Amino acid sequence: MLNPIWLRTFEAVARCHSFTEAARQLGLTQSSVSDHVRRLEESIGRRLFIRDTHSLAITSDGEAMLAHAGSILQAINRAESQFRAPRLRGRVRLGCSDDVALGPLPAVLTAFRNAHPDVELEITIGMTGRLYELLDSGAIDLMVGKRRLGDKRGTVLFTGxxxxxxxxxxxxxxxxxxxxxxxxxxxxxxxxxxxxxxxxxxxxxxxxxxxxxxxxxxxxxxxxxxxxxxxxxxxxxxxxxxxxxxxxxxxNVEFIVLAAKRLSRPAQTLLQLMHDSDLRGSWIGE
The missing domain is CATH 3.40.190.10 (Periplasmic binding protein-like II)
Known part of the structure:
Protein backbone atom coordinates (compact mmCIF):
# COMPACT_ATOMS: atom_id res chain seq x y z
CA MET A 1 0.00 0.00 0.00
CA LEU A 2 1.33 3.44 -0.96
CA ASN A 3 0.90 5.45 2.21
CA PRO A 4 0.59 9.16 1.28
CA ILE A 5 2.71 10.13 4.31
CA TRP A 6 5.55 7.97 3.01
CA LEU A 7 5.08 9.42 -0.48
CA ARG A 8 5.27 13.01 0.78
CA THR A 9 8.45 12.20 2.69
CA PHE A 10 9.96 10.42 -0.31
CA GLU A 11 9.10 13.34 -2.60
CA ALA A 12 10.71 15.82 -0.17
CA VAL A 13 13.92 13.76 0.01
CA ALA A 14 14.07 13.50 -3.77
CA ARG A 15 13.49 17.24 -4.15
CA CYS A 16 16.04 18.24 -1.50
CA HIS A 17 18.62 15.54 -2.31
CA SER A 18 19.03 15.27 1.45
CA PHE A 19 17.39 13.39 4.31
CA THR A 20 18.44 16.13 6.71
CA GLU A 21 16.95 19.00 4.69
CA ALA A 22 13.77 17.03 4.01
CA ALA A 23 13.38 16.42 7.73
CA ARG A 24 13.80 20.14 8.42
CA GLN A 25 11.21 21.15 5.80
CA LEU A 26 8.71 18.54 6.94
CA GLY A 27 9.21 19.21 10.64
CA LEU A 28 10.22 15.60 11.27
CA THR A 29 13.23 13.93 12.80
CA GLN A 30 15.78 12.50 10.43
CA SER A 31 15.09 9.03 11.79
CA SER A 32 11.38 9.44 10.92
CA VAL A 33 12.26 10.46 7.37
CA SER A 34 14.54 7.43 7.04
CA ASP A 35 11.80 5.19 8.42
CA HIS A 36 9.20 6.50 5.96
CA VAL A 37 11.48 5.91 2.99
CA ARG A 38 12.48 2.47 4.25
CA ARG A 39 8.86 1.40 4.71
CA LEU A 40 7.95 2.68 1.25
CA GLU A 41 10.84 0.69 -0.26
CA GLU A 42 9.74 -2.40 1.62
CA SER A 43 6.14 -2.03 0.50
CA ILE A 44 7.08 -2.02 -3.20
CA GLY A 45 10.13 -4.27 -2.96
CA ARG A 46 12.34 -1.77 -4.78
CA ARG A 47 15.23 0.46 -3.78
CA LEU A 48 14.49 4.14 -4.30
CA PHE A 49 17.80 5.75 -3.23
CA ILE A 50 21.44 4.78 -3.21
CA ARG A 51 23.06 6.54 -0.29
CA ASP A 52 26.20 6.56 1.82
CA THR A 53 27.67 9.00 4.31
CA HIS A 54 28.63 11.49 1.57
CA SER A 55 26.12 11.20 -1.26
CA LEU A 56 22.51 10.48 -2.14
CA ALA A 57 21.33 9.35 -5.59
CA ILE A 58 17.89 8.39 -6.77
CA THR A 59 17.54 5.05 -8.59
CA SER A 60 15.62 4.43 -11.82
CA ASP A 61 12.83 2.92 -9.71
CA GLY A 62 12.97 6.05 -7.59
CA GLU A 63 12.51 8.23 -10.69
CA ALA A 64 9.46 6.19 -11.68
CA MET A 65 8.04 6.39 -8.16
CA LEU A 66 8.59 10.15 -8.13
CA ALA A 67 6.36 10.57 -11.19
CA HIS A 68 3.62 8.42 -9.61
CA ALA A 69 3.99 10.16 -6.24
CA GLY A 70 3.43 13.57 -7.82
CA SER A 71 0.21 12.44 -9.51
CA ILE A 72 -1.08 10.66 -6.39
CA LEU A 73 -0.37 13.57 -4.07
CA GLN A 74 -1.94 16.07 -6.47
CA ALA A 75 -5.10 13.95 -6.63
CA ILE A 76 -5.21 13.76 -2.83
CA ASN A 77 -4.76 17.54 -2.58
CA ARG A 78 -7.61 18.15 -5.04
CA ALA A 79 -9.91 15.80 -3.14
CA GLU A 80 -9.04 17.37 0.21
CA SER A 81 -9.55 20.85 -1.23
CA GLN A 82 -12.99 19.95 -2.57
CA PHE A 83 -14.25 18.50 0.68
CA ARG A 84 -12.71 21.20 2.86
CA ALA A 85 -14.46 23.90 0.89
CA PRO A 86 -18.04 24.84 1.74
CA ARG A 87 -20.68 23.39 -0.58
CA LEU A 88 -21.56 25.68 -3.46
CA ARG A 89 -25.05 27.10 -3.45
CA GLY A 90 -26.80 29.45 -5.81
CA ARG A 91 -27.80 29.51 -9.45
CA VAL A 92 -26.07 29.47 -12.82
CA ARG A 93 -27.86 30.83 -15.87
CA LEU A 94 -26.35 29.03 -18.84
CA GLY A 95 -27.14 29.72 -22.47
CA CYS A 96 -26.32 27.03 -25.00
CA SER A 97 -26.84 26.60 -28.73
CA ASP A 98 -28.87 23.54 -29.62
CA ASP A 99 -26.05 21.95 -31.63
CA VAL A 100 -23.82 21.95 -28.54
CA ALA A 101 -26.68 20.83 -26.29
CA LEU A 102 -27.21 17.81 -28.56
CA GLY A 103 -23.48 17.08 -28.57
CA PRO A 104 -20.86 17.37 -25.81
CA LEU A 105 -22.61 19.52 -23.18
CA PRO A 106 -24.46 16.79 -21.19
CA ALA A 107 -21.23 15.20 -19.93
CA VAL A 108 -20.08 18.53 -18.49
CA LEU A 109 -23.44 19.18 -16.83
CA THR A 110 -23.35 15.71 -15.26
CA ALA A 111 -19.89 16.33 -13.80
CA PHE A 112 -20.95 19.73 -12.45
CA ARG A 113 -24.17 18.40 -10.94
CA ASN A 114 -22.38 15.50 -9.27
CA ALA A 115 -19.82 17.84 -7.70
CA HIS A 116 -22.25 20.64 -6.78
CA PRO A 117 -25.74 19.22 -6.22
CA ASP A 118 -26.97 22.34 -4.38
CA VAL A 119 -26.49 24.66 -7.37
CA GLU A 120 -29.55 25.34 -9.50
CA LEU A 121 -28.95 25.26 -13.25
CA GLU A 122 -31.13 27.45 -15.45
CA ILE A 123 -30.45 26.48 -19.06
CA THR A 124 -31.59 28.47 -22.08
CA ILE A 125 -31.30 26.72 -25.44
CA GLY A 126 -31.32 29.03 -28.44
CA MET A 127 -29.57 30.24 -31.54
CA THR A 128 -26.08 31.51 -30.84
CA GLY A 129 -26.90 35.00 -32.12
CA ARG A 130 -29.73 35.26 -29.59
CA LEU A 131 -27.46 33.99 -26.79
CA TYR A 132 -25.02 36.83 -27.46
CA GLU A 133 -27.89 39.26 -26.96
CA LEU A 134 -28.95 37.59 -23.70
CA LEU A 135 -25.40 37.66 -22.36
CA ASP A 136 -24.87 41.31 -23.27
CA SER A 137 -28.16 42.25 -21.60
CA GLY A 138 -27.27 40.40 -18.38
CA ALA A 139 -29.99 37.76 -18.76
CA ILE A 140 -27.50 34.83 -18.64
CA ASP A 141 -24.13 34.29 -16.94
CA LEU A 142 -22.43 32.00 -19.46
CA MET A 143 -23.00 31.05 -23.06
CA VAL A 144 -21.65 28.18 -25.14
CA GLY A 145 -22.01 28.44 -28.88
CA LYS A 146 -20.33 29.38 -32.12
CA ARG A 147 -18.08 32.40 -32.42
CA ARG A 148 -19.50 35.18 -34.56
CA LEU A 149 -17.60 36.29 -37.65
CA GLY A 150 -15.04 38.91 -36.64
CA ASP A 151 -15.68 38.49 -32.91
CA LYS A 152 -12.64 37.80 -30.73
CA ARG A 153 -14.41 37.34 -27.40
CA GLY A 154 -14.63 34.05 -25.59
CA THR A 155 -12.42 31.01 -25.09
CA VAL A 156 -12.34 28.38 -27.84
CA LEU A 157 -13.50 24.99 -26.54
CA PHE A 158 -13.29 23.04 -29.78
CA THR A 159 -13.50 23.48 -33.55
CA GLY A 160 -16.12 21.82 -35.70
CA ASN A 252 -14.63 25.29 -39.68
CA VAL A 253 -16.38 27.15 -36.90
CA GLU A 254 -15.08 27.79 -33.39
CA PHE A 255 -17.26 26.79 -30.46
CA ILE A 256 -16.59 29.05 -27.50
CA VAL A 257 -17.60 29.75 -23.95
CA LEU A 258 -18.24 33.39 -23.14
CA ALA A 259 -18.85 34.78 -19.67
CA ALA A 260 -20.47 37.88 -18.25
CA LYS A 261 -18.16 40.47 -16.68
CA ARG A 262 -19.23 39.55 -13.15
CA LEU A 263 -19.77 35.95 -12.18
CA SER A 264 -20.98 34.26 -9.03
CA ARG A 265 -18.84 31.50 -7.52
CA PRO A 266 -21.09 28.78 -8.99
CA ALA A 267 -20.83 30.35 -12.46
CA GLN A 268 -17.05 30.70 -12.11
CA THR A 269 -16.85 27.04 -11.09
CA LEU A 270 -18.86 25.88 -14.11
CA LEU A 271 -16.74 28.08 -16.39
CA GLN A 272 -13.55 26.51 -15.05
CA LEU A 273 -15.00 23.04 -15.50
CA MET A 274 -15.70 23.82 -19.15
CA HIS A 275 -12.15 25.07 -19.62
CA ASP A 276 -10.78 21.86 -18.09
CA SER A 277 -13.22 19.42 -19.66
CA ASP A 278 -12.97 17.34 -22.81
CA LEU A 279 -15.10 19.94 -24.58
CA ARG A 280 -11.78 21.74 -24.93
CA GLY A 281 -10.18 20.43 -28.07
CA SER A 282 -10.49 16.66 -27.79
CA TRP A 283 -14.23 15.95 -27.89
CA ILE A 284 -15.37 13.68 -30.71
CA GLY A 285 -19.07 13.30 -31.31
CA GLU A 286 -20.89 10.06 -31.90
Missing amino acids: RLEWLARAGTTMDLAQPLPLILVAEPSVTRAVVLDALAQTDFRWQLVCTSSSHSGCVAAARAGLGVTVRPQYLAARGLAPPVNVASLPALP
Whole structure:
Protein backbone atom coordinates (compact mmCIF):
# COMPACT_ATOMS: atom_id res chain seq x y z
CA MET A 1 0.00 0.00 0.00
CA LEU A 2 1.33 3.44 -0.96
CA ASN A 3 0.90 5.45 2.21
CA PRO A 4 0.59 9.16 1.28
CA ILE A 5 2.71 10.13 4.31
CA TRP A 6 5.55 7.97 3.01
CA LEU A 7 5.08 9.42 -0.48
CA ARG A 8 5.27 13.01 0.78
CA THR A 9 8.45 12.20 2.69
CA PHE A 10 9.96 10.42 -0.31
CA GLU A 11 9.10 13.34 -2.60
CA ALA A 12 10.71 15.82 -0.17
CA VAL A 13 13.92 13.76 0.01
CA ALA A 14 14.07 13.50 -3.77
CA ARG A 15 13.49 17.24 -4.15
CA CYS A 16 16.04 18.24 -1.50
CA HIS A 17 18.62 15.54 -2.31
CA SER A 18 19.03 15.27 1.45
CA PHE A 19 17.39 13.39 4.31
CA THR A 20 18.44 16.13 6.71
CA GLU A 21 16.95 19.00 4.69
CA ALA A 22 13.77 17.03 4.01
CA ALA A 23 13.38 16.42 7.73
CA ARG A 24 13.80 20.14 8.42
CA GLN A 25 11.21 21.15 5.80
CA LEU A 26 8.71 18.54 6.94
CA GLY A 27 9.21 19.21 10.64
CA LEU A 28 10.22 15.60 11.27
CA THR A 29 13.23 13.93 12.80
CA GLN A 30 15.78 12.50 10.43
CA SER A 31 15.09 9.03 11.79
CA SER A 32 11.38 9.44 10.92
CA VAL A 33 12.26 10.46 7.37
CA SER A 34 14.54 7.43 7.04
CA ASP A 35 11.80 5.19 8.42
CA HIS A 36 9.20 6.50 5.96
CA VAL A 37 11.48 5.91 2.99
CA ARG A 38 12.48 2.47 4.25
CA ARG A 39 8.86 1.40 4.71
CA LEU A 40 7.95 2.68 1.25
CA GLU A 41 10.84 0.69 -0.26
CA GLU A 42 9.74 -2.40 1.62
CA SER A 43 6.14 -2.03 0.50
CA ILE A 44 7.08 -2.02 -3.20
CA GLY A 45 10.13 -4.27 -2.96
CA ARG A 46 12.34 -1.77 -4.78
CA ARG A 47 15.23 0.46 -3.78
CA LEU A 48 14.49 4.14 -4.30
CA PHE A 49 17.80 5.75 -3.23
CA ILE A 50 21.44 4.78 -3.21
CA ARG A 51 23.06 6.54 -0.29
CA ASP A 52 26.20 6.56 1.82
CA THR A 53 27.67 9.00 4.31
CA HIS A 54 28.63 11.49 1.57
CA SER A 55 26.12 11.20 -1.26
CA LEU A 56 22.51 10.48 -2.14
CA ALA A 57 21.33 9.35 -5.59
CA ILE A 58 17.89 8.39 -6.77
CA THR A 59 17.54 5.05 -8.59
CA SER A 60 15.62 4.43 -11.82
CA ASP A 61 12.83 2.92 -9.71
CA GLY A 62 12.97 6.05 -7.59
CA GLU A 63 12.51 8.23 -10.69
CA ALA A 64 9.46 6.19 -11.68
CA MET A 65 8.04 6.39 -8.16
CA LEU A 66 8.59 10.15 -8.13
CA ALA A 67 6.36 10.57 -11.19
CA HIS A 68 3.62 8.42 -9.61
CA ALA A 69 3.99 10.16 -6.24
CA GLY A 70 3.43 13.57 -7.82
CA SER A 71 0.21 12.44 -9.51
CA ILE A 72 -1.08 10.66 -6.39
CA LEU A 73 -0.37 13.57 -4.07
CA GLN A 74 -1.94 16.07 -6.47
CA ALA A 75 -5.10 13.95 -6.63
CA ILE A 76 -5.21 13.76 -2.83
CA ASN A 77 -4.76 17.54 -2.58
CA ARG A 78 -7.61 18.15 -5.04
CA ALA A 79 -9.91 15.80 -3.14
CA GLU A 80 -9.04 17.37 0.21
CA SER A 81 -9.55 20.85 -1.23
CA GLN A 82 -12.99 19.95 -2.57
CA PHE A 83 -14.25 18.50 0.68
CA ARG A 84 -12.71 21.20 2.86
CA ALA A 85 -14.46 23.90 0.89
CA PRO A 86 -18.04 24.84 1.74
CA ARG A 87 -20.68 23.39 -0.58
CA LEU A 88 -21.56 25.68 -3.46
CA ARG A 89 -25.05 27.10 -3.45
CA GLY A 90 -26.80 29.45 -5.81
CA ARG A 91 -27.80 29.51 -9.45
CA VAL A 92 -26.07 29.47 -12.82
CA ARG A 93 -27.86 30.83 -15.87
CA LEU A 94 -26.35 29.03 -18.84
CA GLY A 95 -27.14 29.72 -22.47
CA CYS A 96 -26.32 27.03 -25.00
CA SER A 97 -26.84 26.60 -28.73
CA ASP A 98 -28.87 23.54 -29.62
CA ASP A 99 -26.05 21.95 -31.63
CA VAL A 100 -23.82 21.95 -28.54
CA ALA A 101 -26.68 20.83 -26.29
CA LEU A 102 -27.21 17.81 -28.56
CA GLY A 103 -23.48 17.08 -28.57
CA PRO A 104 -20.86 17.37 -25.81
CA LEU A 105 -22.61 19.52 -23.18
CA PRO A 106 -24.46 16.79 -21.19
CA ALA A 107 -21.23 15.20 -19.93
CA VAL A 108 -20.08 18.53 -18.49
CA LEU A 109 -23.44 19.18 -16.83
CA THR A 110 -23.35 15.71 -15.26
CA ALA A 111 -19.89 16.33 -13.80
CA PHE A 112 -20.95 19.73 -12.45
CA ARG A 113 -24.17 18.40 -10.94
CA ASN A 114 -22.38 15.50 -9.27
CA ALA A 115 -19.82 17.84 -7.70
CA HIS A 116 -22.25 20.64 -6.78
CA PRO A 117 -25.74 19.22 -6.22
CA ASP A 118 -26.97 22.34 -4.38
CA VAL A 119 -26.49 24.66 -7.37
CA GLU A 120 -29.55 25.34 -9.50
CA LEU A 121 -28.95 25.26 -13.25
CA GLU A 122 -31.13 27.45 -15.45
CA ILE A 123 -30.45 26.48 -19.06
CA THR A 124 -31.59 28.47 -22.08
CA ILE A 125 -31.30 26.72 -25.44
CA GLY A 126 -31.32 29.03 -28.44
CA MET A 127 -29.57 30.24 -31.54
CA THR A 128 -26.08 31.51 -30.84
CA GLY A 129 -26.90 35.00 -32.12
CA ARG A 130 -29.73 35.26 -29.59
CA LEU A 131 -27.46 33.99 -26.79
CA TYR A 132 -25.02 36.83 -27.46
CA GLU A 133 -27.89 39.26 -26.96
CA LEU A 134 -28.95 37.59 -23.70
CA LEU A 135 -25.40 37.66 -22.36
CA ASP A 136 -24.87 41.31 -23.27
CA SER A 137 -28.16 42.25 -21.60
CA GLY A 138 -27.27 40.40 -18.38
CA ALA A 139 -29.99 37.76 -18.76
CA ILE A 140 -27.50 34.83 -18.64
CA ASP A 141 -24.13 34.29 -16.94
CA LEU A 142 -22.43 32.00 -19.46
CA MET A 143 -23.00 31.05 -23.06
CA VAL A 144 -21.65 28.18 -25.14
CA GLY A 145 -22.01 28.44 -28.88
CA LYS A 146 -20.33 29.38 -32.12
CA ARG A 147 -18.08 32.40 -32.42
CA ARG A 148 -19.50 35.18 -34.56
CA LEU A 149 -17.60 36.29 -37.65
CA GLY A 150 -15.04 38.91 -36.64
CA ASP A 151 -15.68 38.49 -32.91
CA LYS A 152 -12.64 37.80 -30.73
CA ARG A 153 -14.41 37.34 -27.40
CA GLY A 154 -14.63 34.05 -25.59
CA THR A 155 -12.42 31.01 -25.09
CA VAL A 156 -12.34 28.38 -27.84
CA LEU A 157 -13.50 24.99 -26.54
CA PHE A 158 -13.29 23.04 -29.78
CA THR A 159 -13.50 23.48 -33.55
CA GLY A 160 -16.12 21.82 -35.70
CA ARG A 161 -16.50 21.50 -39.47
CA LEU A 162 -19.78 22.42 -41.10
CA GLU A 163 -21.17 20.07 -43.74
CA TRP A 164 -23.92 20.11 -46.34
CA LEU A 165 -26.80 17.72 -45.63
CA ALA A 166 -29.87 16.75 -47.63
CA ARG A 167 -32.29 13.85 -47.85
CA ALA A 168 -30.25 10.67 -48.30
CA GLY A 169 -29.51 9.97 -51.96
CA THR A 170 -30.03 13.57 -53.12
CA THR A 171 -28.02 14.91 -56.05
CA MET A 172 -28.07 18.69 -56.24
CA ASP A 173 -28.94 20.22 -59.61
CA LEU A 174 -26.01 22.59 -60.06
CA ALA A 175 -27.70 24.31 -63.00
CA GLN A 176 -30.31 25.67 -60.59
CA PRO A 177 -29.87 27.98 -57.60
CA LEU A 178 -28.82 26.03 -54.51
CA PRO A 179 -32.02 25.53 -52.42
CA LEU A 180 -30.97 26.58 -48.92
CA ILE A 181 -32.60 25.61 -45.64
CA LEU A 182 -31.15 27.80 -42.91
CA VAL A 183 -31.95 28.95 -39.41
CA ALA A 184 -33.36 32.41 -38.95
CA GLU A 185 -31.35 35.47 -37.96
CA PRO A 186 -29.54 36.10 -35.71
CA SER A 187 -27.59 32.94 -36.52
CA VAL A 188 -23.85 32.39 -36.69
CA THR A 189 -24.29 29.32 -38.92
CA ARG A 190 -26.45 31.31 -41.34
CA ALA A 191 -23.91 34.15 -41.49
CA VAL A 192 -21.01 31.73 -42.04
CA VAL A 193 -22.79 29.87 -44.85
CA LEU A 194 -23.93 33.01 -46.68
CA ASP A 195 -20.47 34.54 -46.30
CA ALA A 196 -18.89 31.41 -47.80
CA LEU A 197 -21.35 31.42 -50.72
CA ALA A 198 -20.72 35.11 -51.36
CA GLN A 199 -17.11 34.26 -52.14
CA THR A 200 -18.13 31.84 -54.92
CA ASP A 201 -20.01 32.03 -58.21
CA PHE A 202 -22.80 29.78 -56.90
CA ARG A 203 -26.35 30.98 -57.18
CA TRP A 204 -28.56 30.22 -54.21
CA GLN A 205 -32.13 30.65 -53.00
CA LEU A 206 -33.56 30.48 -49.47
CA VAL A 207 -36.39 27.98 -49.69
CA CYS A 208 -36.96 27.51 -45.97
CA THR A 209 -36.09 29.37 -42.79
CA SER A 210 -36.51 27.83 -39.32
CA SER A 211 -36.12 29.06 -35.78
CA SER A 212 -34.13 25.92 -34.89
CA HIS A 213 -31.76 23.35 -36.34
CA SER A 214 -34.45 20.73 -35.73
CA GLY A 215 -36.78 22.56 -38.11
CA CYS A 216 -34.04 22.71 -40.74
CA VAL A 217 -33.47 18.97 -40.40
CA ALA A 218 -37.20 18.28 -40.83
CA ALA A 219 -37.33 20.42 -43.96
CA ALA A 220 -34.26 18.72 -45.40
CA ARG A 221 -35.75 15.27 -44.69
CA ALA A 222 -38.83 16.38 -46.61
CA GLY A 223 -36.62 17.05 -49.62
CA LEU A 224 -37.05 20.83 -49.67
CA GLY A 225 -33.35 21.48 -50.16
CA VAL A 226 -29.95 21.38 -48.51
CA THR A 227 -29.08 22.46 -44.97
CA VAL A 228 -25.91 22.79 -42.88
CA ARG A 229 -24.96 21.14 -39.58
CA PRO A 230 -21.77 20.70 -37.57
CA GLN A 231 -20.17 17.44 -38.69
CA TYR A 232 -20.28 15.85 -35.22
CA LEU A 233 -24.10 15.96 -35.05
CA ALA A 234 -25.88 12.95 -36.46
CA ALA A 235 -29.08 13.66 -38.38
CA ARG A 236 -30.99 10.48 -39.18
CA GLY A 237 -32.32 10.38 -42.73
CA LEU A 238 -29.85 13.00 -43.94
CA ALA A 239 -26.51 12.61 -45.70
CA PRO A 240 -24.15 14.78 -47.73
CA PRO A 241 -25.49 15.17 -51.29
CA VAL A 242 -24.15 12.62 -53.76
CA ASN A 243 -22.25 15.39 -55.56
CA VAL A 244 -21.19 17.22 -52.39
CA ALA A 245 -17.63 17.55 -53.74
CA SER A 246 -19.00 20.01 -56.31
CA LEU A 247 -20.58 22.25 -53.66
CA PRO A 248 -18.72 25.18 -52.09
CA ALA A 249 -16.37 24.19 -49.26
CA LEU A 250 -17.64 25.21 -45.85
CA PRO A 251 -15.28 26.54 -43.17
CA ASN A 252 -14.63 25.29 -39.68
CA VAL A 253 -16.38 27.15 -36.90
CA GLU A 254 -15.08 27.79 -33.39
CA PHE A 255 -17.26 26.79 -30.46
CA ILE A 256 -16.59 29.05 -27.50
CA VAL A 257 -17.60 29.75 -23.95
CA LEU A 258 -18.24 33.39 -23.14
CA ALA A 259 -18.85 34.78 -19.67
CA ALA A 260 -20.47 37.88 -18.25
CA LYS A 261 -18.16 40.47 -16.68
CA ARG A 262 -19.23 39.55 -13.15
CA LEU A 263 -19.77 35.95 -12.18
CA SER A 264 -20.98 34.26 -9.03
CA ARG A 265 -18.84 31.50 -7.52
CA PRO A 266 -21.09 28.78 -8.99
CA ALA A 267 -20.83 30.35 -12.46
CA GLN A 268 -17.05 30.70 -12.11
CA THR A 269 -16.85 27.04 -11.09
CA LEU A 270 -18.86 25.88 -14.11
CA LEU A 271 -16.74 28.08 -16.39
CA GLN A 272 -13.55 26.51 -15.05
CA LEU A 273 -15.00 23.04 -15.50
CA MET A 274 -15.70 23.82 -19.15
CA HIS A 275 -12.15 25.07 -19.62
CA ASP A 276 -10.78 21.86 -18.09
CA SER A 277 -13.22 19.42 -19.66
CA ASP A 278 -12.97 17.34 -22.81
CA LEU A 279 -15.10 19.94 -24.58
CA ARG A 280 -11.78 21.74 -24.93
CA GLY A 281 -10.18 20.43 -28.07
CA SER A 282 -10.49 16.66 -27.79
CA TRP A 283 -14.23 15.95 -27.89
CA ILE A 284 -15.37 13.68 -30.71
CA GLY A 285 -19.07 13.30 -31.31
CA GLU A 286 -20.89 10.06 -31.90
